[in-house]
Amino acid sequence: MNPRPSAVTQVVAIGIGAALFFVLGRFAAIPTPIPNTTINIQYALLAVLAVLYGPAVGLLAGLIGHVLIDATGYGIWFSWELATAVFGLLVGLAMLRNHVREGEFGTSTAVRFNLAVIVSHAVAWLLVAPLGDILIYAEPANKVFAQGALAFAANSVTTCVLGTIVLAAYARTRTRTGSLTVGE
Incomplete structure (x- = not known):
């Protein structure tokens, strides 16, 4: 079983995650008819980082990345x-x-991930x-509340779809715990 990510790994994940969150949020956002509200794919990246590296990475990469987006666009909008x-x-x-880093991303983990995403987006945007x-x-x-409802719906769909695809693909690249046997 892979150990929990080290502090250095988590700091690197925060930096890379914040940078990627910024780039995706600043340059890949899809406008909507509701002012200052876009369809975003960077939340899938943030969810994947939170799954693989933990809640502190999810919190800090998201906060730093979103501050960078707002500082170079709308202006800081703390809420x-x-x-x-x-x-x-x-x-x-x-x-x-979870055991995604060990190559396990079955149906129950996918369902758990998608429920976590929907509930977390609901709390954040509603x-x-x-x-x-x-x-x-x-x-x-x-x-x-109109902005929040659109953000909740759009972010939930993009995060569930893209996040599930990325985590499933990532898990397939990992060696499953106990899958290696000694040859005879």
């Missing part, structure tokens, strides 16, 4: 950056003690982001 961090943290917590917008920025509730 949504916090929502991204919460998403990464929750997926990582829900997927603790609670944290809109309530933060209302409390911090005095934004109109109907606007921010």
Whole structure:
């Protein structure tokens, strides 16, 4: 069984994850009719990192990556950056003690991953982001809940589909625990 990722590995994963989150979020976002809301694929990357490297990596890679996106675009919008961090943290917590790094990504793990993604996106985009917008920025509730609902739906679909594909492919590249036998 592979040991838990070292602190150095986690720091590297945070840096690379934040950079990739930024690039995907800044240059691969698909616009929607709702202002300041896009369809994003970077949440699949963030979920994969949270599964493979843990909740701290999910939280920090998401937070740093989202701050970089906002700092080079819309301007810092803390409620949504916090929502991204919460998403990464929750997926990582829900997927603790998985065996994807050991080559195991069966149906039960895939279902667990997809449920973790949907619940984590719901908390992030239906609670944290809109309530933060209302409390911090005095934004109109109907606007921010519409933005949150679209973000929840779009991010859930893209993260479930892409994240499941990436984790399944990754697991197939790993040697399963106990799969090697000594030749006779």
